[in-house]
Amino acid sequence: EIVLMQSPGTLSLSPGERATLSCRASQSVSSSYLAWYQQKPGQAPRLLIYGASSRVTGIPDRFSGSGSGTDFTLTISTLEPEDFAVYYCQQYGSSPLTFGQGTRLEIK
Amino acid sequence: QVQLQESGPGLVKPSETLSLTCTVSGGSMSSFFWGWIRQPPGKGLEWIGYIYYSGSPNYNPSLRSRVTMSVATSNNQFSLRLTSVTTADTAVYYCARSEWGSVYDYWGQGILVTVSS
Numbered sequence: 001e002i003v004l005m006q007s008p009g010t011l012s013l014s015p016g017e018r019a020t021l022s023c024r025a026s027q028s029v030s031s032s033y034l035a036w037y038q039q040k041p042g043q044a045p046r047l048l049i050y051g052a053s054s055r056v057t058g059i060p061d062r063f064s065g066s067g068s069g070t071d072f073t074l075t076i077s078t079l080e081p082e083d084f085a086v087y088y089c090q091q092y093g094s095s096p097l098t099f100g101q102g103t104r105l106e107i108k
Numbered sequence: 109q110v111q112l113q114e115s116g117p118g119l120v121k122p123s124e125t126l127s128l129t130c131t132v133s134g135g136s137m138s139s140f141f142w143g144w145i146r147q148p149p150g151k152g153l154e155w156i157g158y159i160y161y162s163g164s165p166n167y168n169p170s171l172r173s174r175v176t177m178s179v180a181t182s183n184n185q186f187s188l189r190l191t192s193v194t195t196a197d198t199a200v201y202y203c204a205r206s207e208w209g210s211v212y213d214y215w216g217q218g219i220l221v222t223v224s225s
Contacts, residue, residue, distance in 0.1 A: 001169075035211040037153075042203055044215035045153065058214070088153055092210035096168040098153040 001026055002091050004100035011074075012108040021103045022091035028069045030103040033093035036065055036074045040085045048072065048087075082108075112203050119222050120197075126221055130203030132157040133184065134173040137161045141209040142186045146199040147150075147218075152173035158209055159186060166209065185195060195225045 003026040013019055023034065033050035037045035047056050049065035052072055062077040076083055084107050089100040116128035120190040127211040130142070143158035156169035169177045171190070190197060200220050204212035 003169050044218055045206075045212075046215075047211055050211045088209065090153075096170070097165060097210075099155065101152045101155040102182065 001096055002029065002098050004089050004091060004098055006087075006089060006100035008103060009101075010104045010106060012106050013079055014108045015079050015081050016080050017033060019074075019079055019083070019105055021074040021076075021105070023067075023074070023100050025070040025072075029072075029091045030093035031061055031070050032072075033091060034065075034067070035071045035090045035092065036063075037088045037090065038083075038085050039088065045088060057085055057099040076105075081103075089092045109206060110214045112205065114201060114203050114212060114216045114219040116219060116221070117148050118220060119224065120193055121225050122191055122194055122223055126188070126193050126197060126223075128188045128203070128219065128221070129185050130199055130216060131183075131185050132185070132205070136180070137184060137186070139183045141206040142177075143204050143206055143209075143212060144161045144177065144188045145202045145212070146197075146202060147202070148196075148199045156188065156190075156201075158206060160209070181221075197221070 007022045013026040029035045034052045047095040053065045064075045066073050086101050088104045111133045113131045118125045141158045144156040159163045159165040165177045174191045176189040200218040203216045205214040
């Protein structure tokens with residue numbers, strides 16, 4: 001089973017700043033099968049990025065993903081108030097599918 | 109617009125069986141994988157498994173001995189059964205759609221299931 005470790009656990013930033021979230025895998029994620037989700041309180045997760053860097057239709061272009069192998073990054077270029085939430089990475093290169101423990105992005 | 113809705117008991121006693129149903133509307137179940145993901149209160153996400161619309165399942169090994177999924181495309185529904193539940197199974201259970209058994213693009217709102225006597 002591939003274990004995903006997200007860092008930091010909590011990220012405190014202000015609107016307008018840049019956010020960089022990390023996801024590190026315990027072994028290589030094949031074909032960059034890595035996704036990112038956003039979850040707000042009381043809501044289901046929302047898919048943002050798949051294939052490490054492909055943005056889902058309708059997701060603003062301030063969200064971008066990068067990385068390969070064992071190291072992946074989600075970048076939010078300019079934070080908007082609605083971006084403060086918990087973010088999860090998920091690998092789907094091997095079964096079982098696994099999620100990281102999440103990064104909480106909070107308003108500073 | 110595809111919509112998913114979970115239904116079932118919100119309270120289950122320890123050692124009993126948790127049974128949930130997900131109803132899909134606004135789209136066909138054909139050619140998609142239909143999954144279950146859970147989230148204990150205040151914690152992260154755990155993949156339970158998925159079932160293809162034709163009925164082939166894939167379960168998380170950590171739960172495989174206790175999980176059964178089924179699909180009824182004629183009713184636009186799929187279901188989850190989890191046997192011998194304990195308090196560790198208390199969680200919000202989400203149903204979700206996947207195009208390749210990979211990422212989940214449509215989710216239900218989630219249903220909180222509490223295991224307690």
